[in-house]
């Protein structure tokens with residue numbers, strides 16, 4: 001069992017990070033190992049207690065349809081007054097997805113782990129700079145899935161319980177285009193992307209087991225399908241100088257297209273032109289604020305451990 005050192009700070013969490021992973025980090029799909037799954041913070045009892053104390057306005061209880069139903073099938077639900085352990089049982093038996101947003105940052109039990117994970121990644125990757133991070137805990141059913149999307153930030157996914165397959169598609173058309181990212185950055189659409197089943201022949205698939213973590217290039221389209229067991233993972237969404245510059249260029253191109261009738265072609269995220277676009281993008285964001293398209297917030301089901309799906313529809 002791993003735990004805290006004599007200083008009260010957690011001991012090293014990243015246990016394996018090969019030279020291939022180090023050289024490929026953020027350029028391609030890479031995999032490392034950690035020991036979070038052996039720590040007491042991820043027992044059922046600890047997670048149940050976290051669900052009970054984590055602010056409900058930072059917690060999403062969701063379900064979703066099949067692959068062909070796509071992202072529109074996401075629905076939000078209510079946990080009612082079920083205990084943390086009852087909610088875990090409903091997740092284990094049903095088709096549910098609980099997102100404890102920011103839990104790794106705002107919860108006093110998990111924050112030391114988060115700090116250590118980030119410190120380990122910085123120590124293992126000289127020159128790695130992080131400007132901002134959001135990190136939460138996902139607890140999901142054996143049959144749950146997340147449909148194809150591109151995150152605007154860089155992502156590291158730390159897998160702790162159960163098995164899941166993540167498929168990562170090339171950061172290129174037709175999977176994702178500069179126009180998709182422009183629209184996402186301009187909040188005209190969510191991070192969801194169109195999907196064709198044949199694309200699975202072009203993806204890189206990683207089967208995640210407890211103790212593995214993975215990362216992929218910025219804006220890499222990906223979808224996640226749980227394979228077995230109740231799944232617990234930690235998401236880290238990281239803003240780096242490189243992601244900020246790339247997003248600044250894409251956002252600036254979008255402003256030039258939308259407000260000035262121009263047709264910028266270059267999405268290069270290097271050189272003086274890129275920094276000029278980043279500055280222009282920051283100015284444009286101050287001038288013209290966008291309101292974010294929110295995920296569906298109306299709750300249409302209640303969690304119910306006695307139902308095979310783990311929930312029952314609310315009366316219309």
Ligand SMILES: [Fe+2]
Pocket residue numbers: 149150151155222
């Ligand atoms: Fe993602």
